[in-house]
Amino acid sequence: MEKRNLAPMIYKMVFKAPEIAAKARAGQFAILRIDDGGERIPLTIADVNSFSESITMVFQITGLTTEKLSVLEAGEYIKDAVGPLGKPSRVENFGTVACVGGGVGIAAVYPIAKALEKADNQVISLLGARSEGHLIFREELQRISSEFYAATEDGSFGSKGFITDPLKELLGKRKIDRIVTVGPGIMMKAVAEVSRPFGIPTVASLNPIMVDGTGMCGACRVTVGQEIKFACVDGPEFDAHEVKWDEFLTRLNAFKEEERLAMDAYHKEKCVNC
Ligand SMILES: Cc1cc2nc3c(=O)[nH]c(=O)nc-3n(C[C@H](O)[C@H](O)[C@H](O)COP(=O)(O)OP(=O)(O)OC[C@H]3O[C@@H](n4cnc5c(N)ncnc54)[C@H](O)[C@@H]3O)c2cc1C
Ligand code: FES
Structure with a gap:
């Protein structure tokens, strides 16, 4: 490793x-x-x-x-x-695809953007992060993109604020055929809301809690339209306009207390041994 x-x-x-x-x-x-x-x-x-x-x-x-x-x-x-x-991302010649990555999700949007560029799409990358230092995979994505936009919360690189602002501006002036987004749930929800009025097909790669990853336990269930889907076998990519985002975000935080206790116990044990 x-x-x-x-x-x-x-x-x-x-x-x-x-x-x-x-x-x-x-x-x-x-x-x-x-x-x-x-x-x-x-x-x-x-x-x-x-x-x-x-x-x-x-x-x-x-x-x-x-x-x-x-x-x-x-x-x-x-x-x-x-x-x-999981199912591989749908890769074909769509035309112009906006790839919107946020935080550590930028690294996850990279292989999808790379495959889309290889399939002769024009890739526009839009990256959002806390600060310039958090803008990972910037050079890699710039290399394969025809256009590149960034937004940082502290304004240290690109525009100040969230990446949904440059996205909205872009959608208002250019024909975009598809949007792919990977990042924090709250960002993907916002991307879906921005693209909805434009009617642009938008897919989000979801990151629900998973256990077995083979469709057996149900931990990763998400509601998409009227259906219950298992992200590990039916996804992780879904139509972002159909995902029930509020339910998704609530389930993501379901084990916060258990996670905190596990972390505390680990640090306590480390301290006893140190
Ligand atoms: C398909 C998929 C791809 C992912 N890709 C990445 C990636 O490339 N990089 C990355 O940093 N993170 C990724 N994640 C999220 C990552 O799995 C969690 O951050 C990780 O499991 C947290 O574990 P923890 O014990 O460190 O934190 P914990 O304290 O256990 O949890 C912190 C938070 O992480 C999430 N989480 C916890 N356990 C799981 C779990 N078993 N499955 C999913 N999420 C969990 C929850 O939101 C939780 O509140 C992905 C998740 C999914 C479902
Ligand atoms: S992780 Fe168990 S069903 Fe998906």
């Missing part, structure tokens, strides 16, 4: 995983287990190198398992990984 710190609390790790690297396609993810008895966490496959038979994952420390992952060093191993999981 190789490791790089990309931004505050955001790490890139490259894992040798020949079976996953051989089959992974844009938009898919893998589920990792760091240690014996550890939680299984889904992470998007941000890149594949078929020569080194490796996959790249980019993650943000949000709790116990991502923190445990972040302290591993190059050359170390994780317990296991299963993948590629």
Whole structure:
């Protein structure tokens, strides 16, 4: 495993995983287990190198398992990984596609944008982050994009505020055939609201809580239109105009207290041993 710190609390790790690297396609993810008895966490496959038979994952420390992952060093191993999981992103020649990434989701939008560009689409990248230092994969996305926009909350790069503002402006003056968005749920919901009046097909890659990742446990269920879908097998991409966003956002926070307790117990144990 190789490791790089990309931004505050955001790490890139490259894992040798020949079976996953051989089959992974844009938009898919893998589920990792760091240690014996550890939680299984889904992470998007941000890149594949078929020569080194490796996959790249980019993650943000949000709790116990991502923190445990972040302290591993190059050359170390994780317990296991299963993948590629989920349906690949729909890639065909749509015309002009706006790829909207936010926070760590920028790394997840990158493989989709790359595949769309390869399929002869004109890719317009729109990235949102807290500050310039959080704008990961900027050069990679600039390289494959015909146009590039960024917004930071503190105004340190691009326009000040949220990326939905430049998106709204763009939709008002250009014909966009499709929008793909990956990022915090609240951002994807806002992207859906901005694009709805324009009637532009918009897909969002959802990140609900997952357990098995194979459609058995129901943890990742989301309501899309009138139907219940399992994001791990029916997604993770769905029509953003049909997702019941408020329910999705509520379910995402369902285990906050348990997550906090797990983190506290881990830090306490570390402190006893230190
Ligand atoms: C298909 C998919 C792709 C993802 N890709 C990425 C990625 O590329 N990079 C990245 O940083 N994050 C990604 N995530 C989110 C990532 O899985 C969670 O941040 C991680 O599981 C948090 O675990 P934790 O123990 O560190 O934090 P916890 O303290 O357990 O949780 C913090 C928050 O993370 C989310 N979360 C917790 N457990 C899970 C779980 N089992 N499945 C999904 N979300 C969970 C919840 O919103 C929770 O409130 C993805 C999620 C999904 C479903
Ligand atoms: S994670 Fe269990 S059904 Fe999707």
